[in-house]
Amino acid sequence: MSRFAKALSDAASRLTLPEPVRSRVLLEMAADMEDLHRAYLERGLPEEKAREAVLEHFDLSQEALRELAAVHDSPLERSLTSLSGQAHRPWARTLLGLLGLFVALGTGSLFLEAGLLSRASSLAWVLLAILAVGLAGGVWKIRILYFAPAAVESRTRTGVSFLLGLAGVQVVLGFACVWVELYRSGLRIRSAPGEALIHIVGWMHMASATLVVALSGALILGFLWFFLEGRTQRLQAAAASRLLEADR
Amino acid sequence: MPEEDASVEPQSLTKHFNEALILSSLERGPKHGYQLALDIEEKSEGRFGFKHGTLYPILHKLEGDDLIRGEWTDEGPRGKRKQYRLTPRGERYLGTLRDSWRTLLQQFTNLMGEGGS
Numbered sequence: 001m002s003r004f005a006k007a008l009s010d011a012a013s014r015l016t017l018p019e020p021v022r023s024r025v026l027l028e029m030a031a032d033m034e035d036l037h038r039a040y041l042e043r044g045l046p047e048e049k050a051r052e053a054v055l056e057h058f059d060l061s062q063e064a065l066r067e068l069a070a071v072h073d074s075p076l077e078r079s080l081t082s083l084s085g086q087a088h089r090p091w092a093r094t095l096l097g098l099l100g101l102f103v104a105l106g107t108g109s110l111f112l113e114a115g116l117l118s119r120a121s122s123l124a125w126v127l128l129a130i131l132a133v134g135l136a137g138g139v140w141k142i143r144i145l146y147f148a149p150a151a152v153e154s155r156t157r158t159g160v161s162f163l164l165g166l167a168g169v170q171v172v173l174g175f176a177c178v179w180v181e182l183y184r185s186g187l188r189i190r191s192a193p194g195e196a197l198i199h200i201v202g203w204m205h206m207a208s209a210t211l212v213v214a215l216s217g218a219l220i221l222g223f224l225w226f227f228l229e230g231r232t233q234r235l236q237a238a239a240a241s242r243l244l245e246a247d248r
Numbered sequence: 249m250p251e252e253d254a255s256v257e258p259q260s261l262t263k264h265f266n267e268a269l270i271l272s273s274l275e276r277g278p279k280h281g282y283q284l285a286l287d288i289e290e291k292s293e294g295r296f297g298f299k300h301g302t303l304y305p306i307l308h309k310l311e312g313d314d315l316i317r318g319e320w321t322d323e324g325p326r327g328k329r330k331q332y333r334l335t336p337r338g339e340r341y342l343g344t345l346r347d348s349w350r351t352l353l354q355q356f357t358n359l360m361g362e363g364g365s
């Protein structure tokens with residue numbers, strides 16, 4: 001056990017960074033502490049004085065640790081890490097999986113309905129194309145994270161947040177479609193005010209069909225991101241443990 | 249991301265001062281974090297001491313800006329160590345900092361001189 005274990009453990013508890021960055025920072029500190037201690041001993045300081053001098057030199061104040069965390073992580077990344085970290089336990093993932101299945105069964109029948117896409121805005125095809133890109137990317141990440149994790153340990157996180165970005169695009173585009181179609185309906189009502197009710201009902205129908213496509217796609221991509229991000233975090237934590245183990 | 253033609257503003261003196269000390273120490277050769285702190289302390293004859301708490305955020309920021317590069321090396325029984333070296337971009341940035349500091353110190357000296365005469 002390191003003679004600086006207490007100071008390091010204290011710093012670890014206050015350092016809010018995702019793995020393996022956090023472990024790498026701690027590993028760097030631990031190595032520097034040991035080396036500085038040795039340098040002080042070589043200068044003739046007694047053991048306890050050298051240890052005290054190192055601890056004084058490594059003033060790991062809250063402000064310094066906060067600055068260190070800010071260098072490595074944006075607030076968005078921190079909140080996403082904390083969000084995906086909620087499902088670390090198998091029962092939490094199972095529960096979430098069941099919830100996803102329930103949502104899929106609920107909206108799946110609507111999705112398979114032949115008329116849904118014909119009723120939705122023509123931009124719904126763009127939404128489906130985005131979903132297809134996201135699913136293809138998700139399958140590629142599943143292959144890497146579940147079947148070849150060791151080969152890409154340092155880059156596991158790359159690409160996972162892309163899924164969340166696509167889910168966001170689905171939602172934004174879905175609502176944009178609704179407003180574009182509302183504008184178009186407004187133009188039709190202006191040229192034929194007597195058919196206003198028909199156009200309003202038509203718009204509502206189209207808007208709801210488009211939102212079913214957009215939000216279902218966003219949910220599917222969101223669930224995929226959640227599971228892959230959780231898997232990424234577990235792989236990175238394991239990599240960090242191996243890094244620290246190797247140093248002992 | 250630092251601009252390579254950036255001048256030293258009085259408001260960011262401390263930040264640029266610390267960066268200049270670290271980069272110039274690395275110009276003398278690659279170093280571990282603790283060696284950097286000791287080198288700066290020794291070369292300045294104890295005038296500029298670096299607490300590691302202050303050092304790591306600066307080092308990691310400089311690394312993120314590609315001004316220095318940190319590399320993990322396995323040093324046998326001593327275990328893994330991270331060593332930093334200056335990048336070509338860091339060399340150019342150090343040159344800019346050096347010029348800015350010279351100008352700033354010259355102006356400062358001129359001002360101080362005016363007060364005495």
